[in-house]
Amino acid sequence: xxxxxxxxxxxxxxxxxxxxxxxxxxxxxxxxxxxxxxxxxxxxxxxxxxxxxxxxxxxxxxxxxxxxxxxxxxxxxxxxxxxxxxxxxx
Numbered sequence: 001x002x003x004x005x006x007x008x009x010x011x012x013x014x015x016x017x018x019x020x021x022x023x024x025x026x027x028x029x030x031x032x033x034x035x036x037x038x039x040x041x042x043x044x045x046x047x048x049x050x051x052x053x054x055x056x057x058x059x060x061x062x063x064x065x066x067x068x069x070x071x072x073x074x075x076x077x078x079x080x081x082x083x084x085x086x087x088x089x090x
Contacts, residue, residue, distance in 0.1 A: 010044040022086030024064035024072040
């Protein structure tokens, strides 16, 4: 089996954090999880969202707004699991 790419790892880091906490990580947290510099972490986030996927960062920033099926901003689509609401849907 092929090794996961940096994009694969970046996606996994972001999705794992969204599932665990209901909040997306900042690029410096992605960098730490990848074991790279903050600039490389920022570029990894930018590269991920440059791909054709259902998600985006806030315009002119590197702040993750959404990565399907989750939204990082509170909205009218709360997701509750086992009585706990910490997620929002896209």
